[in-house]
Structures are given as C-alpha cells and as structure tokens.
Amino acid sequence: MGRAMRAKAEIMDAQEMRRALSRMAHEILEQNPDPGSLAFIGVHRRGVPLAGRLAQQVAAIEGRPAPPVGALDITLYRDDLTAVGPLPVVRRTEIDFDVSGRSLVLVDDVLYTGRTVRAALDAIIDLGRPARIQLAVLVDRGHRELPIRADFVGKVVPTARREHVEVRLTEVDGEDRVVILERIEGEGGRP
DSSP, X not given: OOSOEEEEEEEEOHHHHHHHHHHHHHHHHXXXXXXXXXXXXXXXXXXXXXXXXXXXXHHHHHTSOOOOEEEEXXXXXXXXXXXXXXXXXXXXXXXXXXXXXXXXXEEEEEESSSHHHHHHHHHHHHHXXXXXXXXXXXXXXXXXXXXXXXXXXXXXXXXXXXXXEEEEXXXXXXXXXXEEEEEOOSGGGOO
C-alpha cells in the first residue's frame, strides 16, 4: 500500500465474530444436507483459520468429527501478480483430501473485488472436480470487479475504495477483531 493508514472504526469484536461464524455454520449445514461430503478450504492467510473455525462449528452442531480443512495458496493464480509486489510470498497449498465429488466451502476473510476468489477457483479446479463450491467470507465490503457473490457472509460492510478492511485473528494476530482502516494522504494526515 505504501501510504499510512489509521483506524477509522471497529466493525466486529471477538463476540460478534463468534456469533457470525456460528450463524454461518448453521447456514452451511442448511444448504448442505449431507455434512459427510463437506470440506473446507481456506485461502491463505486468514481464510485458513476461519475455515478451521467453521469446520469445528459444523462438527459441534452435528455432533460428529469435523469435516476436512485444507489451505490454499493462490499467489501464482492471480491475474494481478505484478501489482502484488516484486517478490510475492508463495505459501504451500495443503489439501490432503480428494476434492472430487465433495461439497467444498471456500473460505476467505474479506470479499472485495472478487479477484482472489477467481484465482482460488482456478486453483481448486486444477485439483479435481468438486460436486459444488460455495463461498464463505467473514466480511463482504463490495466494489466487485468480477461477477462473484458469497453464499455465506458474516457481515456486509459498505466501504469507500480508500478504506481497507483489516481482519485480525487470534491464530495470526493474537486477537479477534475487524477494523476499517483509512488511508492518510498528503501532509498533516488529511485524507
């Protein structure tokens, strides 16, 4: 980003996040009557712990073992790789189950332009042919550039393009909260 950012507003605290994930898990089960065919795939970085949390919620609701959870790195599938940076960080894709025939829930923290989801879909299709792929996101902030819609959403938050939604998770950041950051432009911190 290069420019300084400042916190503008907190849009979810830890309790709101827990409630949203619980509601999303119930919705996932309503839309997937055979939980045995479910699997969760989180997009690196924060989608991975969110996928794990959703799988655990589904297990608790159903009283059965958690569905499998995988981690997906989409860095090399991005159509904007040159805009990401000169040396993008490539993480490992870790999916130790067959995606073919499964109902997959692709999980990411924030849905913005849709480009990350498009890249994730390409990466998943390279692994096999799932029965269906559904999208779960903690925050949908709008501004789509591609025709992509989430099936399960924790919270819809209209934002300005100059704003950034930052999801903080205990597993990665040591706390659970979601804040809107605003870009500070020019001298004296005036946007």
